[in-house]
Amino acid sequence: MSKRKKLLLIDGNSLAYRAFYALYNVVDKFVNNEGLHTSAIYNMKKMLDSLLETHQPDNVLVAFDAGKTTFRTDMFSEYKGTRAKTPPELLEQLPYIREMLDHMGLKWHEQDNYEADDIIGTLAKRAQSQDFDVVVVTGDKDLTQLADTHIQVDVTVKGVNEIKSYTPAYFEEELGIKPLQLIDMKALMGDNSDNYPGVTKIGEKTALKLIQKYGSVKELYHHVDEMKKSKMKENLINEKKIAFLCYDLATIKTDTPIDFDLADTAVQAQNSEQLVAFYQKMNFKSFLDKEVLDSQFNQNTQEEIAYTVLNTEADVDQLPEVTDGFVAFQLELFGQNYHEADFVGFSLSINGQYFVSSVIDLLTTPKLQKLLESTTINKRVFDVKRTIVGLRRLGITLKSVDFDMLLVSYLLNPDHNQNDLGELAQSYNCFDAKSDVQVYGKGAKKALPEDEMLFEHLARKVRTIESMKAGLMSQLTDHNQDQLFDEIELPLAFVLAEMEIIGIKAQASTLQEMSVVLSQQLQEIEARIYAQAGEEFNINSPKQLGQILFEKLNLPPVKKTKTGYSTSVDVLETLKKKSPIVSDILDYRQVAKIQSTYVNGLLKTIHPDQRIHTRYLQTLTATGRLSSVDPNLQNIPIRLEEGRKIRHAFVPSNEDSVIFSSDYSQVELRVLAHMSEDENMQEAFKSDYDIHSHTAMKIFNLSSPEEVDSNMRRQAKAVNFGIVYGISDYGLAKNLDIPRKQAQAFIDQYFAQYPKVKQFMDDTIEQAKSDGYVETLMHRRRYLPDIHSRNFHLRSFAERTAMNSPIQGTAADIIKIAMINMQKALQEKHLRTKMLLQVHDELIFEVPQDELAIVEKLVPQVMTSAIQLDVPLVVDSSYGKSWYEAK
DNA sequence: TCCGTCACG
């Protein structure tokens, strides 16, 4: 006897509502980083797990309602017309529930014109005839009409664990009718929540009595004349049509035209990798962290590690000679900022043996220093730049590095930029080393553990670096990224380390003088604002400011944020005319920003050597750009004169030098011209036209540059920017403050004039869809899983990202190559000129006067020849006695 | 720790 298979049919909408309202009182506690509510997703996951556990189904289908209009609304336009709108906090979660089902290997379906009920009814019948036992799970009693032999309908009472199971027998016992007679009952009594009326004055009790007596609506009307005279009889006769309409409305379809097979609902293996990524996106710590990881550790860290502790120079002398040609090395620091963080210790692996120490000075013993500075023994590390800078503080110059676990992981997937060795390894399913948080704790509790625990942690780190190398390097080759790592990122780390170590001189006195002036200004503006507001309040508080502007002064609130009124610049700009206080607030904001972020902020970061040593994050951005922290020297003001003055504080080390700056002109558009191979665009750059004027001619259909006025050029410039960002009519319209139709017309005209740009954009999106990622010229990758999302917002975002990333990323590749070549050129020519900063398309140097003539030629020459494109690269340079004057 | 705001390319 063959065992019947089991099919679980789930009413997705009903369950999602249950999941959502069960956590309604804590709905705001379930919000992920991006502000998305996650309560229903979270609870749905728990419910699904519980259902799968209980029923152990072979097949599962989760059915959803497709939309408001169905064949039932065609029959009766008010059908479900009184339903309250789905709360937005739930609505936004539905796409993610579907995504989660995909990751879980469960099929889901929705179908235009039909409700979830009809999909369920149809499949239930189909499965019944194909030797399945069917369980329907829903919160909606209507579905109980499906109960039959081998079809059981479970109606949720509370959660999913408390249910009422409807079988034909239970039906008979409970109501004295058969399941299908429920439809007849509904025809008479109607349904309030679905908003169809039934026959006047007939409710559940009367309907049940009538159906028990006559068996069906049809039979009832057969005998309606025989009924004795009553108001009810009148109603029944008058509303016969309604009764039959309601009969049809209540009937769940069992012949929905479904375009897939029952076999397609077989439960698939869940995709753990995608699920983990999904949990991370949702911030579902409980599903991810503790239990999962801890159990992994218990199972996987069985393998012990033996290590030798080095305490004295004599211990170091006992170290074996390196015979493998390489060592793994970890320099442990307490804190992120390696320019000043305390040393914790170090570990290394030599010929498969592990050595650890917390005596940092042992690194400067001749044997170890020689090892680290050796040009023949390769070093394998996690975060080479951190290691270089840290060691330099001890007077050691790290040389010959052939593997950086962090850098390689980042190139393989820029999302894998976890700055923590243990966590990164864990994401690759290597559970040798714990994360630093697991060992050191976090926040106020962060502290060094006992020696034994620390030493084991350090030993495991180097073992992890070693064990990860082969796999990661071979993936690098698979990705065609060997050159990107060997010739760009790895050498760049050494260049960046030098720049960070040198730092840039910042004159505290200049900033302090500014601080005095700014404080004075702030006080004056503040007084004016208080006078106009009629009270004192905290201008820096958007909440208090909103109350003053929009409640007390009754200015019209233009835009709202999640938490209240928006008081951002564009809002205030539109309110400027209405009240003079608005201009004062804008001024206050501007001055306060300069004071707090730039004057006071920068003052705090000046080291005793009078210099600022930023850290470039080489493994952070999704596109391949660098970022700069502690402090960020890539967003020093320049656009407005008041802020630009900050640049007066950045000066050369000595009086005989100048600050010299070179920047690429229109590098992203040139990259686009190259990558798209668009002849019109390439022609503009080859002929050295003003690209924005050129675009203006194209989109405004002009025949000569003289016809381009400044407004046309401004708009064309915005279009050019838009193109690089992955244009949309909406975005362009907002930026230019023009109607969307006109924005669309600009875009259409642009693409007509630069047809291969359009082709390039389309191809890039296609590539993202088929490969899952996009690439730069140097094969830097970015994965875009949301390109397949059925959520419009996410999908559109992924599409724009697909268009932008290869362009922004290639520009990043180019300047990185230029920086490596630049450093080499300065060294080879024995110049004293130092490269100090990089600001995405700009390099800043400190140049002794007597080298100025050379550098003025050398820098542009190196930058423009970094890569050979089909269009020329152009560099503009300038210099002065401070960064301010290098403009 | 998150949010709104604003500085840069």
Next chain:
DNA sequence: ACGTACGTGACGGAT
């Protein structure tokens, strides 16, 4: 109908 320009970091305030 939906509802956004791409990439970053730091600050003060609110929670």
